[in-house]
Amino acid sequence: MFTISKSSRGVVCLRGGDRGHMDEKYFPKKIEAKWQAHWAKNKSFQVQVDDDLPKFYQLEMLPYPSGNLHMGHVRNYSVGDVVAWYKRLKGFNVLHPIGWDSFGQPAEDAAVKRKVNPRDWTEENIKAMRGQLQRLGLSYDWSREIAAHRPEYYKFDQWFFLKMYDKGLAYKKLTQVNWCEHDQATLSNEQASGGLCWRCGNPVTKRDLEQWFFKTTAYADELLDGLDSIGGGWPGNVLKRQRDWIGRSEGSYIDFAVRVPGKTGSLKPEDRRTIKVFTTRIDTIYGATAIVLAPEHPIVQEFSNQLSAEVHAKIAEILAEKAKPADHEAEVEKDGIDTGLKAVNPFNSELVPIWVGNYVMMEYGTGAVMSVPAHDERDFEFATKFGLPIRQVISEPHMAHEHHTMHALALEQPFTSSGVLVHSDYWNGKTSEAAIEEMTHHAQMHGFGEPATTYKLRDWGISRQRFWGAPIPIVYCDACGTVPVHFDDLPVELPENAPITGTGESPLSKVTEFVETACPKCEGPARRETDTMDTFVDSSWYYFRYTDPENEVLPFSPDIAAYWTPVDQYIGGDDHAVMHLIYTRFWTKVMRDIDLLSLDEPVTRLLTQGMVVGETFFDDESGKRIYQPPTDVAVERDAKGKIISARSAEGKELKFAIERMSKSKGNGVDPDEMVEIYGADAARLFVLFAAPVENELVWNEAGIEGAVRFLQRIWRYVYKWKDSFGNSSPAAEQGEAARKLRRKTHQTIRRIDLSLDTLQFNTPVAALMELCNALYDSGIEPETATADEISAVQEAVTSLVLMLTPFAPHTAEELFAVLIGNDNGLLANGARFPEFSEELAADDEIEVVIQVNGKLRSKITTSPGQGIEELETAALADAKAQEFIAGKEVIKVVVVPDKLVNIVVKG
Template sequence: MMEYQAKDIEQKWQDYWKKQNIHEPKQDFNLKKKYILSMFPYPSGAIHMGHVRNYCIGDAMARYYRKQGYNVLHPIGFDAFGMPAENAAIKNGIHPKKWTYANIDTMDKELDSLGLSFSKQREFATCDEDYTKWEQKFFLDMWKKGLVYRKKAFLNWCPNDKTVLANEQVSDGKCWRCSTGIVQKEMYQYYIKITDYAQELLDDLRVLQDKWPQAVLSMQENWIGKSLGLQFDFALEKQISNFKAFEVFTTRPDTIFGVTYCALAPEHPLVKEVLPTLDIQSQQKIIQMQNTPVRNRTMAQKEGVNLRIFAIHPLTKEKVPLWVANFVLIDYGSGAVMGVPAHDERDYLFAKEYQIPLKQVIESTELPFLDDGILCNSGDFNGIETSKAKWQIIEFFEVNKLGKGVVHFKLKDWGISRQRYWGAPIPLLHCKDCGILPQDEKKLPITLPQDVVIDGEGNPLDKHQSWKEDICPKCGGKATKETDTMDTFFQSSWYFLRYATPRDLWIQMPFDKQNTKYWLPVDEYIGGIEHAILHLLYARFFTKVLRDLGYIDFSEPFENLLTQGMVLKDGAKMSKSIGNIVEPNDIIKKYGADTARLFVLFAAPPTRELEWIDSGVEGAYRFIRRFYEKSENIQKTKTMPIVHKQDLSEKQRYARKKIYEALIKSNEIFAKKQTGYAFNTLIASCMEAFNALNDQDNLQIWTEGYYVLSNILEPIIPHICWEISEKFFDFSNFGSIEIDESALEEDEVVLVVTVNGKKRADMKVNKQMQQDEILLLAREKVQKWIDGQNIIKEVVVPNKLVNFVVK
């Protein structure tokens, strides 16, 4: 008996694939193409089963399309900058660069051990200097176009990683990487104007309908958060410093007559002016609000401080008290809101807490009343429906030059400054006479100094005097380099474009336009839904910016998106902190890579959560072992054997039927006629076909069955399928197989038996049965309806019905 030796078989074919370069894309733009891409990993030193699942899904797609004759680009790289490398440097005394590239080597070996068909010739890390060069060039292009600016603001600060975080990188008030609670810190920050593209980002979600998961589309739509409303000024009763008024934005101008207070964000500039005049307790309370993360504020009990100053209502001219409130956000609208407690739940809770009066302006029997209705207590607008009054009031403000109708987005500009060493330096200079200037592009890339001290105290670049020193390109005087580095999402927002260009062009250009036009957009993109409003939104934005800068000529980066579910163990997400990690190397050593691949694709559909079950891994191994050992029953052939159906027994016909049903299932799944790439149902179909093969003894059917199944299963368990192909077939057998329709035909059919056109019975007959035999059986079925009758006519419609005409 043939003995299954997974380690030997897998090493043999991994060496062969590498030597033959069979997974590298071809530079032939006349071929039909598929670009299959899994979101690239951070080089943490070891992959986990979440990685394995992601990459096996993508690899199955890539291998399938190669077999169908497509030119396939299926690359891998590493998202290599970021805080973990610096944390490792602090903890272990190892340089971030050395730590990062050592981890890449480790992960490369692990990925290779799974037999993943990545293009190795296009692999890179985002910390490579020839990658940094071009993203710094993109930054300077954006700076010159006015898409980058610098301002001082309260920012999300992670005390553990000692760096700024974008709003999208804060989850439940905690750092997205280390889960430390964030605080607010006022400092300078560079921003990219993603808001300039808010409307287009929103509009183009329609292009992605039915191609991206609805959950991701909804998350992006909500994050962009388009609002239509009225923008106007509340004049102050008395001028305070330079402030005569403050701006307000509201989506409910129909309720403007119901204003009983106004509230400012704790960071509002007017609050800063008033703060020194307040009592100590009020000052402390406001400072505490400022230091509370935004999400924590909005989720907390409504809190406020009365500023003891008044604004003047623009229509009624009544005095309106001014408060500071924790629920008002400085980066939404203008950081000030009009409080209408009779018709807004949030405003109502705040007013109730501080005994602020209510003023009803929509007819109702209860307060707060939040729905549409008829206006009351609203001057000339009484009796008008709120939906109409909203636009009439906006028009009134515009005609009388009191305000204007505007569109606001919840999306805020993307803050990319990070106060750390291990990142791409922002290519700007500071000159005391000339201000902030772009670096000379001939000096790119601006690289990191190697002789740094990373101790967790402040930004190492800011303390490296010799690296900071530079010359102003404008006046020739002394200048200093910018010491902030870029957010790592800047690097991951264009990496998919880099893969499309062969390595020998990388020094000359970020990506080649002809190659990019051929390969992009990505046909199939696989990754976690947790990146819906992080990487996926940034990548869409970056694509549009690079289009407008003339680098590319398309607007969306990813044609189709598959968001795979998490891998769980003991009911919880696999995590080192929980201690429930399953190491892929352990599985590969014990069972082989094909077993790991089969299990992660069989245990659950790709979009669902996968519960790790040890017995399931063992079951996958047993199937592969049996599939290999039973292959000794087949004969060597270079072409698929021709099987004559009429010579077969019932079990033999059934086996062939199951084989071709599995082939149909494979074609349907990869053509996405079944949503979500349900590999689990394909594998189940192959197992059913294999069991049917085992239940018959025809050598030709054994050979035909293995020929088909090895083709179907090659994208899933490639090593063993290549081994079987080498032993019994020809390597060229991996390709498209035509379906033998005769194998799917039923030998028996059900006929309807009618008397004078009225159905009286059903009857199962063999397709080969003669007409006389069919009529004889049919008469028996309807005997009681034709007894004593004269049979005028007997009609047989093949494979459909028998009708007796009687009188």
């Protein structure tokens, strides 16, 4: 038979003994292998366009092939598989693909550290992880697998680049990057943290570098307004974050003329300059007491020789401070200096000082603000620090006629809401809203302003000085300049290898065979662009490629994509809420505008799942966290299981936290190990059941045994009954036990249907458990059951197995085979998700609660649908209720049909 022993982790595992007679026992390994082979052999999940079937596109975010699946993947893909199976069983033609986000930095890190070829490393990792996914039994159409690092794929990254270049959506511009002079390397913000190079520790400088950009800003309005049409299909916080990221802001530009003291009005026309400011609150302009410029503002340069040494020094200081990558923890204190220059407020001709301030950013708006301390927090802080006047010009409506000057002096904090204008000449008494419109119009009429809209969204910088990415298909020719590669010459293939140093200089620039080429225009000697594209490029359109993965001419056929897309359900981590999901929305609009698609939005429904986290233990005395695997740590816990203290094997006190599971932190759980011990079905079932999908899941190994037990319980029940079922239809006469069971069955189907439609995955598992419990509790036994009971059990068991399919497909397939008597599988047998009957799900009698003054006093049993008056009468007549009403005045009676009657009494 079999033996059961404790594994080294203290968990239960099954060991197969006599393999000949084990069908009646649940051996996950055996059936999982069997059905995985069946699915592969029968290509069960391969799908084709079929205009007669409704389609469903189920997509999960594709993994980076790091080499190991982690529990976050297991969660993500288990959830996706539930939806895919559910829709299949509902009769949909389900596209459920997977692929590899296989370009990116870790491959280069591996190349540096382990001297391996990034391509070989990547391919090996894909092989390993594909095996892991298959052992989990995920229902992917493997014939559509793609990998971003293969030329067949990145050829079309380049194809898109050229299309965008043609449309003016791809362009090159000078931009500042973090630069380490010592390493001759560009650094990301993280790598330049604290203003020092992470590798050599030397100070980081900013360097101008020519980089390629995609013009995402061309679609800024559409990206923002499109969020409204997505509406309820996406989580609210994702919509919000995208709105904030795009950051559209409506306001006005206003020009302030510049004056140089001592040269009153004597500037020659060609020397006259204005400063354009952007403001959303033109209604506060009478309160402007300074103009504050970003230190990089061109006016600073232009009037450079008018500025004192002190001003120059301060500007240099601010710039130096800004050059340091920001430390996110610390709040930067406001700093600045009066340049001595003056500006003219065009509304009242008042002269205000021009300052330079560290809180004004050149990258946003115009790099200049009008400082209105009374009505803006930042300006208030700045003015308070440097003694600038604070002048109130907006009042709360009910105070508009009081003594504002006095009030203004008393302002202890800025008044930033809208209100009514005061101290604003002609505009006094107008509301902010009216004033904003009228004053902008006034400015426009007089030629010193106009309405303006600004965005936080920037163009997408795609240049990377890296090897492991898609080469940018551009050639530089001394004669012809920047020349795009011909479409026919794609792909521009990566060389087999390149000197990867990991210091950040472009490896491709050192591969002469790659760099040296002929100009596509004049055929003279030319040089290739040696930067590669950001990997977000690959993931911006991959799921369109899945629809037509072998197309050599186009990224995909528009007709095929039109059938499958948009994605009906997308599932992934919420860390991609902004970048990936903005870029792919941008890409969709570009694809639409080059006639590949007719969609505006690519993803109908989005689900972001929470992280899988676990306890970590580490020592950070050295300033860097050194993690210890939990198995080597002695942990002391309080009564609630919270960690009080932790010590390493050597007895050293360790710090602890709950962090995202990963191998490097030592708190990872290896999915292979889980599958080995418990089986893929139990592992998946548990991950789904343990917590709502959007919540963080704190890994707790113990719970998984309950999942195994549940599967075993179903298994045993099916085997107990399988020989008793017949083909007869439900008997007309039904006894109480049969009726009760059928009611539970149909209620469960209704409940699970609803849960899955609303993307809840933990509650349907609980519902399945309840139905299973109901079967055991029904007391119906095969030996003594009547015909109606047998058919009720058969209905319940069949429904249970079918509904189990999305959660534990191997077990469900096997049990379905046992029930139906063949091994052809669910799909070949045309299995469908069970349907419920409202009639059968309805309770035939219900309990109605009788409360007196809100306290439960009695219950009556009645049929559903009783009228309010009947219920009221019945409640008032109830003997127990009478006891509590007796001698008191009934004030009112609240009746909730089918639920309760509450009698309110006084006295």
